[in-house]
Amino acid sequence: MASRLSSPVEPQAVTPLQGARPGVPLFVWCVGILVLALSLFGGHGKPSDPSDPSAKPHGAAALAPSSSTRPPGKHLPRSEPTRLLIPKIDVDAPFTELTVDAAGKLQPPAADDTNLVGWYAKGVSPGERGTAIIAGHVDTTTSAAVFADLRELEMGDRFTVERADGRKATFVVDNADTFAKDDFPDQRVYADTRDAEVRLITCAGDYDHSAKDYTENLVVFAHLV
Numbered sequence: 001m002a003s004r005l006s007s008p009v010e011p012q013a014v015t016p017l018q019g020a021r022p023g024v025p026l027f028v029w030c031v032g033i034l035v036l037a038l039s040l041f042g043g044h045g046k047p048s049d050p051s052d053p054s055a056k057p058h059g060a061a062a063l064a065p066s067s068s069t070r071p072p073g074k075h076l077p078r079s080e081p082t083r084l085l086i087p088k089i090d091v092d093a094p095f096t097e098l099t100v101d102a103a104g105k106l107q108p109p110a111a112d113d114t115n116l117v118g119w120y121a122k123g124v125s126p127g128e129r130g131t132a133i134i135a136g137h138v139d140t141t142t143s144a145a146v147f148a149d150l151r152e153l154e155m156g157d158r159f160t161v162e163r164a165d166g167r168k169a170t171f172v173v174d175n176a177d178t179f180a181k182d183d184f185p186d187q188r189v190y191a192d193t194r195d196a197e198v199r200l201i202t203c204a205g206d207y208d209h210s211a212k213d214y215t216e217n218l219v220v221f222a223h224l225v
Helices: 186-190
Strands: 081-086 091-098 117-120 130-136 158-163 168-180 196-208 213-224
Touching: 091 130, 168 196, 186 196
Parallel strands: 091 117, 130 196
Antiparallel strands: 081 091, 081 158, 117 130, 158 168, 168 213, 196 213
């Protein structure tokens, strides 16, 4: 592996996921290394993430057609997501709603739950027309987390969101890419679309101990099929 960084032990060290379009609150936490108040590490050991966080996803260079070049796609009525299934990387995780605090900042899923994904419930639900936001941790101080292997997804891979209405929304990956947090492409990631699309977001890159944050975000782009 290219590099493996020690996980920090500062309690609740959280920082922004840079950038948001109007109507989507800032992600002010790293969707990855959210540190437990009582760390089980007891020092600066090797990282809990078994994957190389600095490696680009395999499908990053394979850009698929944008929503503007595809015919208008199918969509489903609004319904709360209940479970995310990504067979290729063995993800089978329940959803939690991501809420906004008094400052208008989106709060993370529980830091001590390694198998949990969150969705921005005030926005589009997965399968509904528009861009739904799903985020998950890449690791914690104790172990790899739900999106530890998200970088393995590539164009053509499929995943499913089970919904409260009993329907299953299946998405196909268009492409995946990593973005520096200080140069996050808001419009590309968060913009509304005429199709039912999803963004899967987690942290990537190196861990910056001074900033208490990873340097990049990994975003997987997908549309409903």
